[in-house]
Amino acid sequence: MAETPFNLDSKEFDHDAPELGVFLDPNHTPLGLPQDAVVVRIAGEINLYSAQIMKEKFFQLLDRGFLYLLVNMENVKYIDSSGLGVFMATHSRLVKMGKGGIAVFSPSSQVNKILELTKLKSLIKVGTTSAEAWKLLSP
Structure with a gap:
C-alpha cells in the first residue's frame, strides 16, 4: 500500500x-x-502550559x-482561556483554508459549562457522541 499523508501512526x-x-482515538470513529x-x-x-x-x-x-477534527473531551477535567484559544486558532485556520471543521464531543459537565459561558459553542460544534459531532460537521 502506498504511503499517504493520512496514514498516521x-x-x-x-x-x-x-x-x-x-x-488518536480509533475506538470512537x-x-x-x-x-x-x-x-x-x-x-x-488544558491550561497555559499544556495548551x-x-x-x-x-x-x-x-x-x-x-x-475534519473530532475531539473526544470526556476525560478533560479543566480548560482555561489558553485551551479555548487553541480551538479558536484551529477553527480560524480551517476557515482560512475554506474547508473542514472542528467539533468536540462528550465534554465533561465542567467543560461543557465553560464552552457555554464563553459562547465558544457558536464557533465549535459540540456533540454528545462522535457520530453526532460528525453529523454536525459533515459537508
Missing part, C-alpha cells in the same frame, strides 16, 4: 504526559468518516491534510 502522534494526553477526518482524544487539564502541546498536535494534523 499513534506511536508517531500520541503525546502522553501527566498533565495532558493527546491521542463514526461510520462513514472520510479519509481526511480524524478522531482525537484529550485527557487531563501549546494540544495546538502543536492539532496543527500537525492540519499540516498532514486532515480537514
Whole structure:
C-alpha cells in the first residue's frame, strides 16, 4: 500500500504526559468518516502550559491534510482561556483554508459549562457522541 499523508501512526502522534494526553482515538470513529477526518482524544487539564502541546498536535494534523477534527473531551477535567484559544486558532485556520471543521464531543459537565459561558459553542460544534459531532460537521 502506498504511503499517504493520512496514514498516521499513534506511536508517531500520541503525546502522553501527566498533565495532558493527546491521542488518536480509533475506538470512537463514526461510520462513514472520510479519509481526511480524524478522531482525537484529550485527557487531563488544558491550561497555559499544556495548551501549546494540544495546538502543536492539532496543527500537525492540519499540516498532514486532515480537514475534519473530532475531539473526544470526556476525560478533560479543566480548560482555561489558553485551551479555548487553541480551538479558536484551529477553527480560524480551517476557515482560512475554506474547508473542514472542528467539533468536540462528550465534554465533561465542567467543560461543557465553560464552552457555554464563553459562547465558544457558536464557533465549535459540540456533540454528545462522535457520530453526532460528525453529523454536525459533515459537508
